[in-house]
Amino acid sequence: MNYERLKTFLAVADKRSFSEAAKILHVTQPSVTIQIKELEMELDTRLFERSTKQVKLTPSAGILLNYATEIVRLGELAKKDILEAKDASCIMKEEWKW
């Protein structure tokens, strides 16, 4: 359950497009294809029904979407939270010097 792959999944699910997802993620389409493919292999399920004109979410993708959204949200929040706590302690250290 690779975290970066979940981000790729969310981008594709959001845009309903591999190429648009690639643009947002600043990677190439082939990279997106591989990421989704490996996620599908790991979960042993098809996540998207592809055609050149539309990308549809499978039921599995629908389930994953909720989890992935929350996982990524928590990941970002964790980073932010740790950063803020660290900054706060830095301020405290500065105050101690005073």
Next chain:
Amino acid sequence: MNYERLKTFLAVADKRSFSEAAKILHVTQPSVTIQIKELEMELDTRLFERSTKQVKLTPSAGILLNYATEIVRLGELAKKDILEAKDASCIMKEEWKW
């Protein structure tokens, strides 16, 4: 925010030991050291105070612990959930054949 690294972090936090975490994760100690080190670099914070006799959690680790626990829990739940939904649909397909 690598998912596998969070699992390594949880094992070390749980056991308060790099070597014990390594045993549980079925990897070598050096591997654990590297994983934690890279997580510390990514978050730009120290997570554990190491000594040969005890491993203590830093405040940052305390914050991360809550998030990591939930992230990993959701990840496992997602896998299980998708698997079950897939099995259910297989049963349905079987029923259709009948």
Next chain:
DNA sequence: CCTTGTTACGACTAACGTAAAAATA
């Protein structure tokens, strides 16, 4: 045809294990 997704492949990066070193109690 033209856009979108896939495959092939070479280069680069990351992860692991073994072995040796450093640290601390």
Next chain:
DNA sequence: TATTTTTACGTTAGTCGTAACAAGG
């Protein structure tokens, strides 16, 4: 000195981008 963590290093596996291919409207 014994246990635990860290560093070094060679190998393996994963990821990316370019280029070529396939498919569908």
